[in-house]
Amino acid sequence: xxxxxxxxxxxxxxxxxxxxxxxxxxxxxxxxxxxxxxxxxxxxxxxxxxxxxxxxxxxxxxxxxxxxxxxxxxxxxxxxxxxxxxxxxxxxxxxxxxxxxxxxxxxxxxxxxxxxxxxxxxxxxxxxxxxxxxxxxxxxxxxxxxxxxxxxxxxxxxxxxxxxxxxxxxxxxxxxxxxxxxxxxxxxxxxxxxxxxxxxxxxxxxxxxxxxxxxxxxxxxxxxxxxxxxxxxxxxxxxxxxxxxxxxxxxxxxxxxxxxxxxxxxxxxxxxxxxxxxxxxxxxxxxxxxxxxxxxxxxxxxxxxxxxxxx
Numbered sequence: 428x429x430x431x432x433x434x435x436x437x438x439x440x441x442x443x444x445x446x447x448x449x450x451x452x453x454x455x456x457x458x459x460x461x462x463x464x465x466x467x468x469x470x471x472x473x474x475x476x477x478x479x480x481x482x483x484x485x486x487x488x489x490x491x492x493x494x495x496x497x498x499x500x501x502x503x504x505x506x507x508x509x510x511x512x513x514x515x516x517x518x519x520x521x522x523x524x525x526x527x528x529x530x531x532x533x534x535x536x537x538x539x540x541x542x543x544x545x546x547x548x549x550x551x552x553x554x555x556x557x558x559x560x561x562x563x564x565x566x567x568x569x570x571x572x573x574x575x576x577x578x579x580x581x582x583x584x585x586x587x588x589x590x591x592x593x594x595x596x597x598x599x600x601x602x603x604x605x606x607x608x609x610x611x612x613x614x615x616x617x618x619x620x621x622x623x624x625x626x627x628x629x630x631x632x633x634x635x636x637x638x639x640x641x642x643x644x645x646x647x648x649x650x651x652x653x654x655x656x657x658x659x660x661x662x663x664x665x666x667x668x669x670x671x672x673x674x675x676x677x678x679x680x681x682x683x684x685x686x687x688x689x690x691x692x693x694x695x696x697x698x699x700x701x702x703x704x705x706x707x708x709x710x711x712x713x714x715x716x717x718x719x720x721x722x723x724x725x726x727x728x729x730x731x732x733x734x735x736x737x738x
Contacts, residue, residue: 630693
C-alpha cells in the first residue's frame with residue numbers, strides 16, 4: 428500500500444524568495460511549503476563586473492482589495508499575483524475558471540500574510556540591509572543585474588513590489604521553519620505488514636487461510652510478490668488510507684486484523700512492532716511537518732480577520 432511521499436520543498440539561495448513567487452520552485456529538506464505553481468528563474472552566465480541595475484522604485488498603490496488582520500494587500504500586488512498565476516498555467520491542458528484562479532491566489536496571499544505576521548510577532552525582522560544582501564545574492568546567482576531586471580519585468584515586478592514580496596517570503600519562510608522544527612524526531616509508530624487483495628473474495632480466502640493456521644508472511648508474499656506486503660514503520664497520519672492505519676494502531680504486536688476495505692481494495696494488517704517513541708524516517712518527518720503546517724494555517728485562518736473588497 429502506498430504511503431504519503433513528500434519531497435520537502437524549501438529554500439536554497441534563489442528559492443528563499445520563490446517560496447512565495449509563482450514563478451520559482453522552492454526546495455529545502457527541513458521545512459514545508461505552501462504549494463504554488465512555478466516556473467524557474469532563468470540561468471545566465473555570472474559576470475561580476477556588470478553593474479547591478481534594478482528598475483526605478485515605484486510605490487505600491489494604496490487601494491487595498493484585501494486585508495488580513497488589518498494589514499492591506501495592495502491592489503496592484505493582488506492583480507500581479509493573478510497575472511503570475513495565469514502565466515504559470517499557460518501550458519496546462521485544462522484551464523481553471525477565473526473564479527478558481529481568484530480563490531487560489533487569495534488563499535495563497537492569506538497564508539503568506541499570516542505566516543509573515545506570525546514571524547514578526549515572534550521577533551523575526553528582516554532589515555533593509557538583509558533584504559539588499561539577498562537581492563545581491565540573487566543578482567550574483569543569475570549573473571547580472573540586468574538578468575534579474577529582465578526576470579522581474581517579465582513577471583510583473585517593479586523594484587518596490589519585488590522588495591515587498593521578497594521581504595514577505597523571507598518572513599514566511601522563517602515562520603514555516605519554526606513550525607517544521609516543532610515536529611519531534613521520534614513519535615509513536617507501528618511496523619506492519621499487509622496482505623492486499625483487489626477483491627473481497629481474494630481477501631476472504633486469505634483470512635480463512637490465516638484462521639486455519641497459514642503463515643502470514645508466506646501469504647503476504649503470495650499476494651504481493653514485489654514487496655511481501657511490508658509497510659515498514661509509520662506514525663499516525665502517514666498512510667494514505669486512514670481505515671488501514673487505524674486498524675494498525677489498534678492491534679497488539681503479533682495480531683492481525685479482519686478484512687479492511689479501502690478505496691483501492693482489501694487489506695489484512697499484521698502488526699509486527701509498536702513503539703511509543705520511534706525515530707521518524709525522512710519521508711515520515713516531512714509528512715508530519717506538512718500536517719503541522721496545514722494545521723497551523725487552518726487555525727490561523729479561522730482566527731484571522733480577513734476583509735475582501737474587490738472592485
